[in-house]
Amino acid sequence: MEKEFRFIGKETPRKDAGEIVRGKAKFIDDLKLTGMLYGKILRSPHPHALIKEIDASRAKKIDGVKAVLTYKEIPGWRAGLPSHIGVLDRKVRFVGDAVALVAAETEEIAEEALELIDVHYEPLQAVYDVEEAMKPGALQLYTQFPGNVFPLACPWMGPNSLQEVVMGDVEKGFAESDIIVEGTCTYENIPNPLPLESPGVIASWEGPEELTVWSSSQCPYLLKVTLHYAMGRINVRSIAAHCGGSFGTKVMPWHLVFYAAALAKAARKPVKLCYTKAEHFAAFTLRLGSRFSGRVGIKKDGSVMAVSGDWFINAGFCSDAAQGMVAVGCGEVQLMVRCANWNIKPKLVCTNRNASKMVRGYGGQELEAAFIPVLTMALEKAGLDPFEFFKKNYVKPGDGYYWRDGNWWVCRGINYEKVMEKGAEVFGWKDKWKGWLKPTSVSGTKRTGVGVGMHGNADVGEDVSEAYVRLDPDATAVIYSCVSEHGTGQRSSLCKMVAEVLKLPVERISMAPPDSLVNPYEFGPVGSRGTYAIGSAVIRAAEDARQKLLEKSAPLLDTRPEELDTEDGMIFIKGRNDKKIPWKAGIGFDRTCFGYGRFEPDFTVPNFMMIFVEVEVDTETGKIDLRRVVAATDVGQVIDSQSLTNQLHGCLGSAGLDSAIFEESVLDKKLGRILNPNMLDYKWRTFLELPAFDTVILETPFQTHLFKSIGVGEIVTSPAPPAVLMAVSNAIGKRLAEYPLTPDKILRALGKVKENKARSTQ
Amino acid sequence: MSPYFITLIVNNQRYVLEIGNRPGGVKPSHTLAHTLRENLGLTGTKVGCNKGECGACTVLLEGKPVLSCLVLTVECDGKSITTIEGLEDSQTGKLDPIQQSFLESGAFQCGFCTPGMIMSVKALLSSSSSPTDEEIREALSGHYCRCISHYHVLEAVTRALHKSR
Ligand code: FES
Ligand code: FES
Numbered sequence: 001m002e003k004e005f006r007f008i009g010k011e012t013p014r015k016d017a018g019e020i021v022r023g024k025a026k027f028i029d030d031l032k033l034t035g036m037l038y039g040k041i042l043r044s045p046h047p048h049a050l051i052k053e054i055d056a057s058r059a060k061k062i063d064g065v066k067a068v069l070t071y072k073e074i075p076g077w078r079a080g081l082p083s084h085i086g087v088l089d090r091k092v093r094f095v096g097d098a099v100a101l102v103a104a105e106t107e108e109i110a111e112e113a114l115e116l117i118d119v120h121y122e123p124l125q126a127v128y129d130v131e132e133a134m135k136p137g138a139l140q141l142y143t144q145f146p147g148n149v150f151p152l153a154c155p156w157m158g159p160n161s162l163q164e165v166v167m168g169d170v171e172k173g174f175a176e177s178d179i180i181v182e183g184t185c186t187y188e189n190i191p192n193p194l195p196l197e198s199p200g201v202i203a204s205w206e207g208p209e210e211l212t213v214w215s216s217s218q219c220p221y222l223l224k225v226t227l228h229y230a231m232g233r234i235n236v237r238s239i240a241a242h243c244g245g246s247f248g249t250k251v252m253p254w255h256l257v258f259y260a261a262a263l264a265k266a267a268r269k270p271v272k273l274c275y276t277k278a279e280h281f282a283a284f285t286l287r288l289g290s291r292f293s294g295r296v297g298i299k300k301d302g303s304v305m306a307v308s309g310d311w312f313i314n315a316g317f318c319s320d321a322a323q324g325m326v327a328v329g330c331g332e333v334q335l336m337v338r339c340a341n342w343n344i345k346p347k348l349v350c351t352n353r354n355a356s357k358m359v360r361g362y363g364g365q366e367l368e369a370a371f372i373p374v375l376t377m378a379l380e381k382a383g384l385d386p387f388e389f390f391k392k393n394y395v396k397p398g399d400g401y402y403w404r405d406g407n408w409w410v411c412r413g414i415n416y417e418k419v420m421e422k423g424a425e426v427f428g429w430k431d432k433w434k435g436w437l438k439p440t441s442v443s444g445t446k447r448t449g450v451g452v453g454m455h456g457n458a459d460v461g462e463d464v465s466e467a468y469v470r471l472d473p474d475a476t477a478v479i480y481s482c483v484s485e486h487g488t489g490q491r492s493s494l495c496k497m498v499a500e501v502l503k504l505p506v507e508r509i510s511m512a513p514p515d516s517l518v519n520p521y522e523f524g525p526v527g528s529r530g531t532y533a534i535g536s537a538v539i540r541a542a543e544d545a546r547q548k549l550l551e552k553s554a555p556l557l558d559t560r561p562e563e564l565d566t567e568d569g570m571i572f573i574k575g576r577n578d579k580k581i582p583w584k585a586g587i588g589f590d591r592t593c594f595g596y597g598r599f600e601p602d603f604t605v606p607n608f609m610m611i612f613v614e615v616e617v618d619t620e621t622g623k624i625d626l627r628r629v630v631a632a633t634d635v636g637q638v639i640d641s642q643s644l645t646n647q648l649h650g651c652l653g654s655a656g657l658d659s660a661i662f663e664e665s666v667l668d669k670k671l672g673r674i675l676n677p678n679m680l681d682y683k684w685r686t687f688l689e690l691p692a693f694d695t696v697i698l699e700t701p702f703q704t705h706l707f708k709s710i711g712v713g714e715i716v717t718s719p720a721p722p723a724v725l726m727a728v729s730n731a732i733g734k735r736l737a738e739y740p741l742t743p744d745k746i747l748r749a750l751g752k753v754k755e756n757k758a759r760s761t762q
Numbered sequence: 763m764s765p766y767f768i769t770l771i772v773n774n775q776r777y778v779l780e781i782g783n784r785p786g787g788v789k790p791s792h793t794l795a796h797t798l799r800e801n802l803g804l805t806g807t808k809v810g811c812n813k814g815e816c817g818a819c820t821v822l823l824e825g826k827p828v829l830s831c832l833v834l835t836v837e838c839d840g841k842s843i844t845t846i847e848g849l850e851d852s853q854t855g856k857l858d859p860i861q862q863s864f865l866e867s868g869a870f871q872c873g874f875c876t877p878g879m880i881m882s883v884k885a886l887l888s889s890s891s892s893p894t895d896e897e898i899r900e901a902l903s904g905h906y907c908r909c910i911s912h913y914h915v916l917e918a919v920t921r922a923l924h925k926s927r
Contacts (some may be wrong), residue, residue: 013865017864017865017868018865020864020870020876021857021861021862021864021880022806022847022849022850022861023804023806023807023845023877025873027808027874029805029809030799108789108791193908195908196810196816196818196875196906196907197810242873244872244873245871245872245909246872277810277811277812277815486872487870487871487873488871489871642914643871645914646868646870646911646913646914649910649911649912649913650909650910653907653908653909653910654909678811679810684906684908686904687899687912688899688900690899690913693913
């Protein structure tokens with residue numbers, strides 16, 4: 001069927017493309033306020049310590065220093081889940097924890113002042129391993145979390161948020177299994193999503209209870225709400241700059257706001273606080289540490305009969321969203337594996353390292369990276385092709401699952417088998433798959449292997465969005481939706497949707513700035529919800545405005561609104577060309593016409609991504625060469641093809657695929673320091689090492705909104721790590737179960753180097 | 763001590779800057795990236811790492827690509843510098859063909875790496891009219907792009923090459 005869209009799916013440059021290529025797009029560090037000061041942070045050299053004495057008097061005397069704050073003189077704001085972190089504390093819990101804050105006229109003066117703050121610490125014993133942290137006798141990071149275990153409730157997801165995967169009767173399931181396997185896999189390399197732009201904020205007090213915050217958040221309205229509760233119910237105006245990459249990490253930079261706002265309050269001036277790259281590495285956001293240890297039982301035909309085990313999650317020194325990630329991970333694992341009997345018990349643990357917070361993949365990537373290698377041991381024993389297994393087991397329309405709110409939802413999405421087949425065909429899976437632990441080809445010391453991974457998420461319809469659309473008499477329209485541009489092209493795609501509803505050129509649609517003062521409630525573009533959730537609110541607002549326009553115009557054209565249509569700023573009777581009036585006549589020259597749209601959560605439409613990879617492993621050096629990637633998905637209807645393919649390529653970035661090969665925050669477990677906090681020692685893929693990359697994108701209509709589409713950006717990274725692990729295991733003929741697959745691990749698996757138990761960094 | 767001045771020619775415009783500790787002045791320790799952004803307001807040059815590791819701050823110094831976070835401003839006395847703001851036609855606002863190609867190919871996601879990449883491509887295509895695929899990748903290999911816009915960037919470079927033929 002020929003689709004008749006003017007803008008949807010058509011290649012149109014992004015609305016902000018001109019600004020970006022001209023260097024005119026304004027990111028947070030490009031903004032300056034009059035009289036603005038610069039904030040800097042003194043950070044702890046200890047992983048766990050008490051501050052015995054702190055003396056900032058020398059720092060305060062420096063010319064140009066306007067405020068110095070220690071734990072003794074800070075406001076009582078608190079954040080975390082449950083609330084457990086203040087602005088500064090007498091206790092420091094990781095190397096890099098904030099100890100004192102300085103605001104000064106220049107960054108250099110602030111840095112100079114930091115060196116004049118005298119601190120005397122009493123070091124405490126530190127703990128880094130999840131299971132060690134839970135042992136009796138381990139030092140407690142917080143008195144309120146005995147055993148260093150966080151409660152798993154996530155109130156903003158509802159009173160019964162999902163805290164485990166428990167259903168059916170696992171003992172019965174194992175009894176009915178043909179094959180039972182047991183194992184452990186660790187995805188504990190805590191890779192750093194590391195957007196190029198380091199995080200930053202500017203805080204300015206307009207009154208004692210009124211704070212304006214500029215930030216690089218991808219969710220400015222959500223940040224406003226978070227700060228309102230964390231900072232004693234103050235009135236926050238939250239404005240987002242262009243966001244230089246986030247991948248979830250900049251959703252809620254409340255801690256940066258705490259520091260900047262405390263300084264701004266003390267100095268009575270606006271304060272900018274932008275992290276350096278070193279701080280970004282040491283004190284911003286890592287991926288969760290994940291360890292799965294458990295049993296899986298299957299039938300010979302690939303039916304999964306029972307899954308049970310422990311999921312140990314290392315959150316680092318605090319948690320502000322990890323419970324939500326646990327809930328979503330527990331939901332996502334059910335989408336990927338159809339099974340009636342489950343018993344997965346998560347344990348969310350705090351340790352003395354930098355925090356793991358929100359990151360693209362959001363719990364599911366972490367759980368599946370560790371769980372799938374255990375599950376696939378059973379496939380190996382049964383001699384089952386993982387592609388066929390995934391195809392059989394991915395959630396189908398009519399199947400149910402417990403989602404993050406703890407409720408049972410039934411899938412009303414599509415059957416993804418078609419795109420799986422297409423992806424396999426483009427990749428050449430059937431020729432390349434030679435069986436478990438068998439290479440695809442061998443040439444001297446080089447062996448190639450293939451792997452496949454799959455992931456889906458029902459959060460594409462999560463949370464609430466609201467939008468307004470305003471029609472102006474000059475035949476232009478304005479969208480009010482509190483979405484900042486963070487790389488997905490979302491703002492531009494929303495303009496295309498409204499253009500399509502109003503049949504008005506995209507150039508005539510603009511968007512209010514991402515400012516919580518002017519826009520209605522918006523959760524933000526996370527979890528691939530931009531297309532369905534935000535899109536629905538915006539489409540409804542546009543339809544509402546259009547309806548009002550036609551109602552106002554009907555009497556002028558002596559007809560009923562149902563008989564009318566509008567295109568290119570003219571209103572006319574459908575099918576007739578003789579009577580037309582411009583918007584100006586319909587709306588009135590001194591009026592505007594307003595529409596409102598709202599989206600309510602809907603967890604019934606999971607999205608889907610399958611990643612095929614081919615690697616070449618040099619068995620002499622242990623080096624892995626990523627040769628080819630195929631990403632296959634069905635999006636219902638492409639909104640913007642360039643944005644979509646860009647997002648799919650993103651599977652290589654943001655602590656995604658390469659977290660299986662070389663990305664790792666190397667934690668020294670004696671000193672508690674991250675040993676590679678710079679962009680030379682933290683490895684990243686360059687233009688010279690790009691694999692061949694194909695995308696397979698189908699368009700099977702979804703029951704979502706007018707354009708029958710669904711978002712997939714967030715899930716792209718998730719299927720990749722276990723696919724790589726599978727491919728490398730196959731290439732070298734040895735099963736691997738610890739990420740990342742650095743040469744030492746490969747050579748150890750091949751018996752070419754000795755086991756080194758004393759390796760201090762692991 | 764009498765004040766000491768340096769001259770920079772940035773995007774064909776002369777700037778005379780005072781060296782020293784006075785507000786608005788350039789300190790001997792200031793990098794070119796800092797001066798461009800903070801003194802001249804040319805914030806199109808991005809700072810990712812400030813340590814020479816990411817390529818975001820690339821500008822052209824006497825036509826050659828340099829990491830402006832590693833160059834001291836005082837070293838640039840009398841030199842000519844081109845930043846992303848200097849690529850478009852200053853009279854008409856028409857984009858440089860490379861900027862136009864990046865725009866048409868959608869060669870960015872967050873866009874933070876884009877100005878630096880465009881400057882490296884500008885340098886490459888100014889010195890070679892038909893670089894090989896390998897040379898293009900080599901020229902861009904110092905640029906970190908976490909969104910992974912690489913594939914669209916390569917397409918944009920090819921597009922720019924076709925335009926120049
Ligand atoms: S900012 Fe200069 S190389 Fe990274
Ligand atoms: S587009 Fe975001 S870093 Fe390149």
